[in-house]
Amino acid sequence: MTRAFLQPNDVRDLVAHQFGADRKVAALDRLTGGSKKGVYRLQLDDQTTVIVYLWAAGENYWPPSPTVPDDPFTDASGAELFAVNHAALTAAGVRTPRLLMLDRDGGYLDADIALVEDVGATTLEALLEGDPAAAATPLSTLSEALRRMHTTLGPHYGKLAAVARGEAPQTRRTEDIIADRALGHLAAAAARDTRLSDAHDQIADHVRHLHAAVTARQAYGLVHGELGPDHVLVTPAGEPVVIDIEGLAYFDVEWEHAWLQMRFGDAYPALRPVDLDPHRLDLYRYAQVLSLIDGPLRIADTDFPNRQWMLDLAEWNITKALRISRSGSGLAADPVTPARPRSASG
Incomplete structure (x- = not known):
């Protein structure tokens, strides 16, 4: 399939609503490695950076396959799982990137998205x-x-x-x-x-x-x-x-x-x-x-x-x-x- 990844113009309204109309996109870089959701580093013109998670069909490389029906690790992707799991880890005192915004209503893109804290690239x-x-x-x-x-x-x-x-x-x-x-x-x-x-x-x-x-x-x-x-x-x-x-x-x-x-x-x-x-x-x-x-x-x-x-x-x-x-x-x-x-x- 032909994959169309997120471009700076795609997040213009998101940036305006979340960070103010005077903020502009300086860079939007898709991070490599993931295969079920898109992960992008968004940099604004004031050097602020955040991470964008994008759950969209074009970001998921995995082909369909037979599964065990009650396997809890099947299809472990999506904004709902992310939100529920983020809350559970926070309650357990486990550090995750802070959730800044979650949109599951298509308010900015034709896909579920989240903005999370950018904690850097060191693993x-x-x-x-x-x-x-x-x-x-x-x-x-x-x-x-x-x-x-x-x-x-x-x-x-x-x-x-x-x-x-x-x-x-x-x-x-x-x-x-x-x-x-x-x-x-x-x-x-x-x-x-x-x-x-x-x-x-x-x-x-x-x-x-x-x-x-x-x-x-x-x-x-x-x-x-x-x-x-x-x-x-x-x-x-x-x-x-x-x-x-x-x-x-x-x-x-x-x-x-x-x-x-x-x-x-x-x-x-x-x-x-x-x-x-x-x-x-x-x-x-x-x-x-x-x-x-x-x-x-x-x-x-x-x-x-x-x-x-x-x-x-x-x-x-x-x-x-x-x-x-x-x-x-x-x-x-x-x-x-x-x-x-x-x-x-x-």
Whole structure:
């Protein structure tokens, strides 16, 4: 499809209404990395900067795909989710960019938009790679924020907006959802890669073996869903600021920690996790490996601008999935890739 991104003239009325008729647009830069919404840095003629989030079809690179019906991480995008999740994180004392304005009525553009605080471009990932000493304080602060999140319990699992409306289905156990999700990712990826097709039954058996070891539990904490150091900005004052929050849900905290272990690598112990079920964690870690094969292969079939990175990510995880299924051993908490840009999910 031909994509038409936001241009300075498109936000002229927005700027006039939000900042005054005497303010002009000096620059509007689309930030790279995200794949479900547009993220733009808006600079005014007085050097003020804010971030514009734009939820529009032309900003979403993900093609439709089969999903598990009660998977709370499906279709985790949109202004409603952003608003509800932003409020929940604020209530939990988790720093996010301050919400300046939210328009879901098409008052400025033919799409939902939000204006949020510009906290800068420095990620915790960049600090961990280039200046580990400077990362120590924000990492410690993030650890405290995560503990507050993961001990903020919900009555049911699901997206926060659905839980608040009483619409979160509770027909199955969470580990059943994740096992089905993993098998769905496997089937889709096997259709694209002969190595996975050849090993399909072996991998599926490994998923079922991991699932069988998990015992029932009903305790759901507040989880980000895909929190890596690329989803944490660090202000000049050293504050960690969590972004890409639309995937927030009440779910098993092991899902979050499976992702944290994978993405933070050697820095993960500094996050001081809450008590975790090791069997649930093993299943969720392997399920995420399969997700990081299927998702990247699907988006690589589109016009996503960083296609090769997606293919490399899929290859990394194909190797991992095959190695683990053949050995039948657990999954080491190694990072997804040595140099990871902003998540392709945000």
